[in-house]
Amino acid sequence: MGAPSTRAADRALARPRRRAVAAAAALVALVAVGAGALLDLRTPAPRAADAPAGEFSAARAYGHVEVVAARTHVAGSPANDQVRAHVEGTLRGLGLETEVQDTVAPEAGQLSGAAGGATLARVRNVVARLPGTDPTGRVFLVAHYDSVQSGPGGNDDAAGTSAILEVARALTAGPRPRNDIVFVLTDAEEACLCGAAAFASSHPLAADGGVVLNLEARGSTGPVIMFETSRNNAALVDVFGRAAPHPVGTSFAVEIYRALPNDTDFTAFLDADFVGLNSAYIDGGAIYHTPLDTAAALDRASLQHHGDNALGLAREFGRVDLTALDSGHDATYFPVPGGLVRYPGWLILPLALLALAAVVALGWLARRRGRATGGGLAAGFGLALLPIVVAPLAAQLLWAAITALRPGYAELLDPYRPTWYRLAVLALAAAVLFAWYALTRRRVGPAALAIGGLGWLAVLGVLLAVLVPGGAYLVTLPALAGALAGLAALSTRIDGPWPVVATTLSAAVAVLILLPTVVLLFPALGMAMGGVAALVAVLLGLAALPVLDLLHPRAGGQRGLVALRARRLGALPAVATTLAAVVLAGVGLAVDRFDAAHPAPTHLMYALDAGTGQARWLSHEEDPQPWTDGYVDGVTEVTDFPGLGDAELRAGPAQAADLPAPKVQVVADTTAGGERTLRLWLVPQRPVRLATLHVDAATATVLRAEVAGRPVPVEAREGRWGFGVVFHAPPSAGVELTLTVAPKAERVALRAMDASDGLDGLPGFRPRPPGVGVVGSHSSEMLAVARTYPL
Ligand SMILES: [Zn+2]
Numbered sequence: 130m131g132a133p134s135t136r137a138a139d140r141a142l143a144r145p146r147r148r149a150v151a152a153a154a155a156l157v158a159l160v161a162v163g164a165g166a167l168l169d170l171r172t173p174a175p176r177a178a179d180a181p182a183g184e185f186s187a188a189r190a191y192g193h194v195e196v197v198a199a200r201t202h203v204a205g206s207p208a209n210d211q212v213r214a215h216v217e218g219t220l221r222g223l224g225l226e227t228e229v230q231d232t233v234a235p236e237a238g239q240l241s242g243a244a245g246g247a248t249l250a251r252v253r254n255v256v257a258r259l260p261g262t263d264p265t266g267r268v269f270l271v272a273h274y275d276s277v278q279s280g281p282g283g284n285d286d287a288a289g290t291s292a293i294l295e296v297a298r299a300l301t302a303g304p305r306p307r308n309d310i311v312f313v314l315t316d317a318e319e320a321c322l323c324g325a326a327a328f329a330s331s332h333p334l335a336a337d338g339g340v341v342l343n344l345e346a347r348g349s350t351g352p353v354i355m356f357e358t359s360r361n362n363a364a365l366v367d368v369f370g371r372a373a374p375h376p377v378g379t380s381f382a383v384e385i386y387r388a389l390p391n392d393t394d395f396t397a398f399l400d401a402d403f404v405g406l407n408s409a410y411i412d413g414g415a416i417y418h419t420p421l422d423t424a425a426a427l428d429r430a431s432l433q434h435h436g437d438n439a440l441g442l443a444r445e446f447g448r449v450d451l452t453a454l455d456s457g458h459d460a461t462y463f464p465v466p467g468g469l470v471r472y473p474g475w476l477i478l479p480l481a482l483l484a485l486a487a488v489v490a491l492g493w494l495a496r497r498r499g500r501a502t503g504g505g506l507a508a509g510f511g512l513a514l515l516p517i518v519v520a521p522l523a524a525q526l527l528w529a530a531i532t533a534l535r536p537g538y539a540e541l542l543d544p545y546r547p548t549w550y551r552l553a554v555l556a557l558a559a560a561v562l563f564a565w566y567a568l569t570r571r572r573v574g575p576a577a578l579a580i581g582g583l584g585w586l587a588v589l590g591v592l593l594a595v596l597v598p599g600g601a602y603l604v605t606l607p608a609l610a611g612a613l614a615g616l617a618a619l620s621t622r623i624d625g626p627w628p629v630v631a632t633t634l635s636a637a638v639a640v641l642i643l644l645p646t647v648v649l650l651f652p653a654l655g656m657a658m659g660g661v662a663a664l665v666a667v668l669l670g671l672a673a674l675p676v677l678d679l680l681h682p683r684a685g686g687q688r689g690l691v692a693l694r695a696r697r698l699g700a701l702p703a704v705a706t707t708l709a710a711v712v713l714a715g716v717g718l719a720v721d722r723f724d725a726a727h728p729a730p731t732h733l734m735y736a737l738d739a740g741t742g743q744a745r746w747l748s749h750e751e752d753p754q755p756w757t758d759g760y761v762d763g764v765t766e767v768t769d770f771p772g773l774g775d776a777e778l779r780a781g782p783a784q785a786a787d788l789p790a791p792k793v794q795v796v797a798d799t800t801a802g803g804e805r806t807l808r809l810w811l812v813p814q815r816p817v818r819l820a821t822l823h824v825d826a827a828t829a830t831v832l833r834a835e836v837a838g839r840p841v842p843v844e845a846r847e848g849r850w851g852f853g854v855v856f857h858a859p860p861s862a863g864v865e866l867t868l869t870v871a872p873k874a875e876r877v878a879l880r881a882m883d884a885s886d887g888l889d890g891l892p893g894f895r896p897r898p899p900g901v902g903v904v905g906s907h908s909s910e911m912l913a914v915a916r917t918y919p920l
Contacts, residue, residue, distance in 0.1 A: 145682065151626070152679035155633040159676065162637045163644050169466040170352045170645055172410075172430035173375055173437055182302040185295055185436035187429040193219070193291035194432070197274060198283035198424040203818055203886065204250060204275040204317035204324075205858025212274050213255060216314050219294050220257035223301045225312070227257040233837040234327030236320075237397035246771070246823065246853025247834075247841040250323035251860055252316040258334065259300060259310040266451030267309040267339035269403070270296060270443060271325065271394055273318030276422075278818055278886040279909040283424040285417065288410075289344030290314055292436045299440055306447030311339075318394050319907065320819070320857035325394035329401035340365070340446050340454065341405030343395040344435055348543075350428035351412025351652055353435045356382040357395055359404040363456035363473055369406055370462065370469035372445030373438040378408075379463040380599030381646065385653065404454055408438060412652040414542035418905030419730070461602045465641055474598060481594035481605045485587040487612035492580050494619050500576040508573045509581030512565070513671060517585060520561040520667040521660035524554045528656050531714060536752045537729035540904045543655045545727040549717030551651045554659045556710035558666040563703035566677070570699065575678045582671030583611045589668075603646060603665070607639035607672035615675075632675035639672035677702075728902025731757045732909055735783060735888055736770050739790035740916040744783040749906065753779060756901045770915055771850035772821030772882040773908065784892035789814035790916030791883045793822070794863075798920070804832060805872050807920065809879075811856070812863030817883040820859045822866060825878035825917075826851030829870035836866050850880060859883075882915035 175187035196215045202208035213229070221227040236248040255274065272289025276282025297312050311334050315324030329335050355378030358365055362383075370376055395407040410431040416422045462471035495501040501509070531550065532538045544550060569578060590605035614635035618628035643665055650662040670677065681699045723729040731754045737744040746760035753761060761779035797808035811822050824831050831843045831852040843852055856864045870877060887910055888894045903909050 148679060148683060151629045152676075155629060155636070155676045155679060158633050159636055159640050159673070163640045165466045166641050166645050167648060169464060170377055170648065172352050172428070172434045175429035175433040183299055185292075185299055185433065185440045187433035187436060189298070190291040190295035190432055190436055191424070191427070191429055193294045194283060194287045194424045194427055197287035197290050198276070198281040201278065201281045202276045203278040204252065204320050205818060209275055209316070213253060213316070216255045216274055216290065216294065220255065220297060220312060223297055225257040225259055225297065225301065227255065230254040230256055230328060230332055232327050232331065233839065234323045234331070235839070235841070237322040237326040237392070237400055246821070246846070246855055247836070248321045248323075248855045248857070249836055249839070249841070250317040250320050250857035252324040252327050252858070254316055254324045254328050254332075255314040256328065256332065256334065257297065257312040259297070259306070259312075261308040261310070261447065262305050264308045266337065267311050267334065268443060268446040268451070269311045269313050269339055269341045269398075269405070270344070270439060271313045271315060271341055271398070272344045273315045273324065273394055275316050275319055275324070277319045277418045277905070277907065278911070279418055279903055279905060280420045280422040281424070283422050283427050284346035284349050285422060286318070286345055287424065288346040288427055288432055288435060292344055292432060292439055295436055296440045296443055300443060300447075306444065308447045308451055310443055310447055315394050317857055322392060322394055322397045323857065325397035326400070329398045329403065335401065338401070338403050340451060341395065341398045341403045342439060342442055342446070343393060343398070343405065343407045344439060345393050345407065345409035346431070347409050347411045347414060347417055348652065349413035349416050349422070349426045350431050351410045352377045353408050353410045353431060353438055354378055354382060354649065355406050355408045355438075357386045357407035358383055359399055361455050361457055361459060363458050363460035363471075364454045365404060365406060366460045366462050366469075366471055368445050368449065369442065370471055372441045374441050375434055375437060376469040377464050378469065379646070379649075380459065380461045381463070381603055382649070382653070384597045384599040406442070408435065410434065414652060414655060415545040415727070416905070417542050418907075420903055422905075459599060461599060463602060463642060464645060477598045477601050477605075478594045480609065481587070481590040481601055484590050484605045484609035484612065487609055487616070488580065488583045488587040491583070491612045491615040491619070494616060495576050495580055498619050500619065501574060501580065505574055505577035506580060509577030509579075510584045511581070512569050512573060513578060513581035513585050516562045516565045516667045516671070517664065519565070520558040521664040523557050523561055524660040524663035527553065527557055527710070527714060528659050531718065534718060537723055537754060538656070539752060540730040540732065540750060542905070543652060544717070544721045546717075546721040547651065547656055549713050549720055550656050551659070551662070553710050553713035553717060554663050555647070555666055556706050556713055558663040559670065560703055560706035560710055562667055562670040563706055566674070566681070567699045567703050570678075570681065575675070579611075579674040579678070580615065582674050583608050583615070586611070586668060586672060603642060604668060606642055607635070607668070610635035610638035611672050618675075629679070636673035636676045639669050643669040643672070723900055725899035728897075728900050729754055730902050730904040731897070732904040732906060733757060733760055733888060734773070734908055734911040734913065735786075735891055735894075736767070736773070736913045736915070737786055737788055738769065738916065739788065739914050742785045744785045746781045746783045747773075747778045749776065749778060749904070749908065754901070756897060759895075768849060769880070770882060770913055771823040771853055771880060772819070772855060772884065772915070773911075773913060786891050788912075788914050790914045791817075791820050791881045793879055793881050793918045793920070795920060803871065804869055805829070805877070806867065806869045807877070809866045809868065810863045811859070811866060811881055813859055813861070813883045815883075815885065817859065817885045819855060819857045820864060820883040821853060821855045821881070823850035823853035823880045824868065824870065825849060825880065827878075828874040829872050829877040831868055831870050833869040834867065837864060876919040879918045879920060880915060881918060882913055884911050884913040886910050886912065888912060
């Protein structure tokens with residue numbers, strides 16, 4: 130576009146050889162920066178068992194992992210008692226004041242959140258204290274020692290539990306810290322975060338709040354990411370940046386996590402006004418909550434990363450004045466090689482506006498210099514939206530196609546070997562960008578398109594600054610760098626190779642910020658949301674457009690055959706990346722097949738009505754695997770098992786097992802002033818993970834309710850079972866409930882249900898063949914028995 134320039138730089142790049150050299154040099158520089166950024170995300174080498182006493186050793190911590198994750202140990206189970214005994218014994222053995230908090234607690238947050246009704250659990254937290262020399266407050270190291278019902282939790286959260294035991298050992302081996310350090314190994318996190326809620330709301334050591342460091346795992350490998358903070362995190366993040374040996378964390382992750390439905394124990398602490406940091410490793414998500422989450426599946430380098438950071442942070446938070454941690458604002462932060470960049474939240478909007486102003490100034494200067502027309506700039510801005518929209522869509526379509534070919538992926542957080550698919554998405558994003566560029570470059574011109582791309586980055590930066598402030602840096606800083614480089618390149622003062630140097634530097638800023646984001650987004654969101662990574666990849670491409678332009682023949686000036694050849698060459702990157710996307714997706718399908726070590730996940734439950742003798746197989750699978758198809762047919766709404774929630778399930782007939790429903794024993798039954806008060810015991814007749822009780826809304830309205838002596842909210846839910854209680858890890862003696870109701874019928878109908886785990890031994894159940902696995906979910910392999918009691 131525009132008049133052919135006579136400037137030296139243009140003349141230099143007009144020669145294909147010089148242009149190729151410039152392109153190669155710029156790309157080598159960017160690849161080096163990208164490699165540096167990715168190496169910075171690497172996990173540290175695991176330290177051996179004979180590492181110095183003051184250091185964290187993954188080998189020593191792994192010894193605990195093997196004990197904690199020896200078996201599945203769901204809250205309330207005898208296996209969990211053994212894990213608790215090991216944790217308690219280890220902490221006591223270090224000379225720490227250690228106790229078990231044994232209580233009944235509601236779930237974190239509001240009581241009525243769960244599908245089945247008000248949720249509580251009997252919990253037993255292990256709490257140990259290392260008293261400080263001159264405390265300004267308390268530091269809490271938190272992980273949950275229980276596992277899900279469907280696997281031994283080798284990572285989730287034997288990793289966190291074992292890391293804390295090893296950190297406790299390292300801390301007690303050194304001089305005592307100034308502040309109290311409290312080790313809290315919680316129970317029933319998987320059920321309802323009830324252990325953490327019990328500690329945060331009612332333990333004496335929690336009365337004054339403090340700093341919580343929560344350690345989690347949602348996968349089996351990868352760097353430990355500090356992904357969640359309390360509000361006003363600037364001072365906390367500052368400690369994280371200087372005291373964690375390998376600080377990987379971004380203010381963007383915090384924003385993403387706040388938007389996701391996930392919860393950890395950390396939520397319970399935030400509800401109780403603690404401050405703190407939440408960290409987890411999240412790659413290798415295929416095994417999350419499955420029987421494959423074993424001790425052997427744990428990556429010791431991730432464990433070392435967890436421990437190094439936890440120990441560094443415990444020492445620093447143990448040293449600083451904890452009364453000065455509320456900074457009044459959130460910080461923006463992200464990792465770069467050698468540390469954590471951070472700046473205060475009040476800078477976010479001014480920076481975003483500055484970036485926008487710089488891009489506008491660049492457009493103005495490009496017009497003045499004859500590099501673009503007003504119309505060209507408008508076209509460039511409009512057209513730059515295309516790849517931003519198309520690349521994520523294409524990535525989502527690609528994954529939809531792959532999932533259609535391999536339906537088992539729908540039930541996995543991520544494939545077992547996702548790398549090929551991730552590369553396919555990146556190649557696809559690149560293909561969209563290159564194709565778009567090849568089609569628009571000649572007509573609109575490189576300058577207008579580059580400025581248009583920066584324009585979108587800057588506009589998104591302002592939008593994010595207002596809506597998602599912690600994420601604004603992702604686009605604001607590359608836009609600002611790109612605009613400044615463009616202004617420099619167009620200024621008459623710099624010449625020769627310097628414009629290429631300037632644009633390469635600004636592209637390096639984009640690579641430094643956006644490449645780690647792309648790489649971390651894949652495991653964070655899973656392939657099913659690969660479009661988000663594709664979007665960020667395209668933004669990176671737009672920020673680096675002037676460098677990518679060097680891969681194309683010089684714009685303008687060619688005629689006839691030369692122009693034709695140039696156009697063909699211009700299509701080359703698009704063709705190559707499209708081909709790469711197809712090949713990579715194909716390799717992914719060939720490499721990541723389901724087999725005995727990487728089984729196709731299936732979901733099955735069994736529900737028996739002990740009153741009617743009717744039994745059913747139930748599954749959450751939307752598109753059932755062949756194995757599941759042997760049990761279930763059509764979709765049904767399951768209404769007579771309110772403890773399973775209100776979900777639509779696939780169901781099929783099953784033989785009735787000889788299993789007892791929980792008993793409802795009436796201790797007292799009094800009526801006064803139109804209100805009937807029932808004092809009941811709900812008593813499971815077999816070892817179970819949870820028990821539920823629901824009241825038929827057609828027979829009574831519940832006015833007040835107490836569970837184990839604690840009032841619970843009674844607001845009625847939609848449907849037949851208006852009021853309900855879910856009690857996890859019920860004692861074998863049962864759970865005491867007091868219901869005060871306004872009767873609507875002569876008899877009040879109560880539905881009692883309990884659930885254990887494991888389908889082996891049920892009539893008609895055929896164990897899974899090799900290659901068929903279990904979906905990682907809180908209802909996998911659940912065996913529910915229910916009965917209606919008219920009282
Ligand atoms: Zn979990």
